[in-house]
Amino acid sequence: MKKLNRREFVKLAGLAGGYALWPPKLGVAGRDALWPQKLGVVGDIIEGITGFNPTKPSGALEPIPGVKFGMVIDLDRCIGCRRCSYACSRENNVPDIISPPYITLFETESVTGISGIYHPTETPGAGTTMMYTKLRKDKWYMPVQCNHCDDAPCVQVCPTGATYKAPDGIVMINYDKCIGCRYCMVACPYQARRFNWFHTGFTPKCRIRIEIH
Amino acid sequence: MKDAGNSALASMKKAHIAFYLILAILLVLITWGGYSWVRIMFIDGVGITGSSDLVPWGIYIVGFVFFVGTSAGASLVGLMIHGFGRKDYEPLGTRAILVGFLSLLAAVLFLMSDVGNPFRAVLLPAVLRNPTSMLVYTSITYVGFAALMLAELFFAVKITLKGGKGSHWDEKMAQVLAVGALLFALMVVHAPHGALFAFLKAREMWNTPLLPAHFVAVALASGIAVIIHITIVTSKITKKEIVSKETLSHMGGLLAFFLGITLFMDFFDYLVMSYSGKPGGLEIWHFLTTDFYFFFLINTIGMFSAMVILLFKRGRNITGLFIASNVTILAILSYRWNLIVVAQIPPLFPGTGNLYYTPTVPEVAVVVGIVALISFLYLVLTTVLPMEETVQEN
Numbered sequence: 001m002k003k004l005n006r007r008e009f010v011k012l013a014g015l016a017g018g019y020a021l022w023p024p025k026l027g028v029a030g031r032d033a034l035w036p037q038k039l040g041v042v043g044d045i046i047e048g049i050t051g052f053n054p055t056k057p058s059g060a061l062e063p064i065p066g067v068k069f070g071m072v073i074d075l076d077r078c079i080g081c082r083r084c085s086y087a088c089s090r091e092n093n094v095p096d097i098i099s100p101p102y103i104t105l106f107e108t109e110s111v112t113g114i115s116g117i118y119h120p121t122e123t124p125g126a127g128t129t130m131m132y133t134k135l136r137k138d139k140w141y142m143p144v145q146c147n148h149c150d151d152a153p154c155v156q157v158c159p160t161g162a163t164y165k166a167p168d169g170i171v172m173i174n175y176d177k178c179i180g181c182r183y184c185m186v187a188c189p190y191q192a193r194r195f196n197w198f199h200t201g202f203t204p205k206c207r208i209r210i211e212i213h
Numbered sequence: 214m215k216d217a218g219n220s221a222l223a224s225m226k227k228a229h230i231a232f233y234l235i236l237a238i239l240l241v242l243i244t245w246g247g248y249s250w251v252r253i254m255f256i257d258g259v260g261i262t263g264s265s266d267l268v269p270w271g272i273y274i275v276g277f278v279f280f281v282g283t284s285a286g287a288s289l290v291g292l293m294i295h296g297f298g299r300k301d302y303e304p305l306g307t308r309a310i311l312v313g314f315l316s317l318l319a320a321v322l323f324l325m326s327d328v329g330n331p332f333r334a335v336l337l338p339a340v341l342r343n344p345t346s347m348l349v350y351t352s353i354t355y356v357g358f359a360a361l362m363l364a365e366l367f368f369a370v371k372i373t374l375k376g377g378k379g380s381h382w383d384e385k386m387a388q389v390l391a392v393g394a395l396l397f398a399l400m401v402v403h404a405p406h407g408a409l410f411a412f413l414k415a416r417e418m419w420n421t422p423l424l425p426a427h428f429v430a431v432a433l434a435s436g437i438a439v440i441i442h443i444t445i446v447t448s449k450i451t452k453k454e455i456v457s458k459e460t461l462s463h464m465g466g467l468l469a470f471f472l473g474i475t476l477f478m479d480f481f482d483y484l485v486m487s488y489s490g491k492p493g494g495l496e497i498w499h500f501l502t503t504d505f506y507f508f509f510l511i512n513t514i515g516m517f518s519a520m521v522i523l524l525f526k527r528g529r530n531i532t533g534l535f536i537a538s539n540v541t542i543l544a545i546l547s548y549r550w551n552l553i554v555v556a557q558i559p560p561l562f563p564g565t566g567n568l569y570y571t572p573t574v575p576e577v578a579v580v581v582g583i584v585a586l587i588s589f590l591y592l593v594l595t596t597v598l599p600m601e602e603t604v605q606e607n
Contacts, residue, residue, distance in 0.1 A: 095260070100266075102266070115562075115563060116566070117562075117565050144562070153414065156346070157346050157348070157413070158343055159342075159343055159346040160342075160343060180328045180330045180334075181334065182264075182270060182329075183346070185266065185269040186557065189561060190561075191266070191267055191561055191562075195266060197258055198258035199258060201254075201258070201330050
């Protein structure tokens with residue numbers, strides 16, 4: 001093997017260090033360009049073990065140009081039935097065994113303003129006796145969920161770019177990139193990120209656009 | 214190279230029977246930890262740990278933060294030898310680098326146990342990179358720091374094998390790497406490691422500009438405490454003085470200095486918070502001293518008493534140093550627990566009550582397994598590699 005002299009060694013070390021600290025380009029497309037396209041079998045093996053291939057589409061439909069989504073909840077009409085929580089956890093594969101369930105519902109005394117998590121033992125769903133009217137007239141209910149923040153802390157901290165802000169305003173997640181570090185969960189001020197503790201090891205979340213299409 | 218291999222085998226054969234017994238016990242613990250890791254990752258899921266949706270980070274992150282901190286000891290010993298030219302530290306050089314490298318290995322293993330997809334997480338420093346996430350930069354620097362320490366270890370061993378006097382190129386490389394590793398450790402590893410938490414504006418206890426500087430001071434204190442502990446224990450077991458009493462006393466002085474800086478920062482943090490009446494910041498201090506006073510007391514009283522012992526020349530004898538280093542390790546473990554777990558306990562919404570976190574048995578098994586693994590590697594490598602342990606003539 002040819003021995004490196006000092007000059008060559010410094011050059012090589014500089015190149016390696018430069019790659020390590022080279023700031024990746026912003027945007028999903030730019031980041032994907034870093035992935036060596038012609039890895040062939042090696043790339044297949046890496047994908048087989050890690051399930052990761054950035055050239056694969058995220059599974060989400062493309063955003064419609066000129067459309068900006070938002071979600072509004074009319075708290076005057078919320079009766080605390082937790083159907084939204086039930087539907088969301090099933091649609092997005094969020095386990096509801098680890099309390100409190102997602103979407104978290106807060107119950108507030110209308111007079112004193114004292115609030116707490118509303119989590120009765122009876123779970124709404126098929127075969128339950130849950131009523132579709134507000135049972136307690138003196139209570140107010142407030143669901144707390146992902147607000148798809150404009151300056152979302154979870155997007156900022158996600159190391160792999162799995163959680164990202166789409167041009168149509170939705171905070172999306174690409175499950176093929178999530179490593180399950182839960183950095184987004186500690187960063188979220190609404191505690192609105194959940195983890196799939198028992199199956200996938202991802203942090204599932206609502207991706208409004210997919211449900212709408 | 215062949216001679217080195219033979220001498221390594223010979224030193225393994227010479228070892229006492231108790232040494233093999235300890236290795237066997239460690240192997241059992243590693244197997245227990247490994248089995249629990251497989252159970253958590255592939256069979257039952259991360260759900261069998263004590264973490265939950267509202268307290269997502271638990272004892273693994275405590276271990277991760279603690280061991281990244283202790284890796285600073287290697288850099289400090291390197292600085293003493295090559296930066297300040299303290300020849301009396303030289304017998305410790307290789308051992309300190311080894312401790313630093315294994316600490317970093319433990320930290321990475323803790324991180325790999327915490328994430329939901331460890332195999333994918335391995336790709337983090339190379340491919341998956343979001344430029345606004347601090348975790349990306351810290352993961353790159355861990356790889357860089359580990360590479361620097363491996364290179365340091367290579368040259369240190371090479372120089373020792375040549376009878377303590379390497380070629381000009383080897384000596385120069387060892388020096389450049391040692392000074393480089395220290396600068397790298399402080400500026401690129403430990404301070405950004407604090408920023409990893411300080412950037413989270415949702416968490417009052419973490420979101421302070423003081424945290425990166427605090428992390429550097431605590432890392433240096435825990436690093437030097439671990440080196441003191443290991444030096445004293447090794448001297449007792451091998452009945453050989455690795456470094457002189459004066460050198461140990463000097464290390465004690467360094468430890469007191471870093472503990473002093475840490476306590477100074479804590480004191481002024483509290484003073485500024487209470488004087489300016491910043492509600493969130495002050496609440497955290499009160500929170501620490503009321504509901505979770507136990508770990509807070511171990512943390513502050515431990516650091517303070519260790520510093521007081523070490524401030525006096527008489528306290529820096531072998532017994533005093535041994536007590537102070539162990540108390541420091543315990544105090545810093547408590548500090549890390551407070552920082553990671555207790556910081557997540559205050560509710561983010563009013564009226565929801567304090568949250569809770571208790572580690573489960575499989576989770577503790579993984580922690581025990583990782584600590585056993587690095588202890589195993591440490592014992593084998595210190596036996597096999599030449600450690601250059603002779604007291605310098607003063």
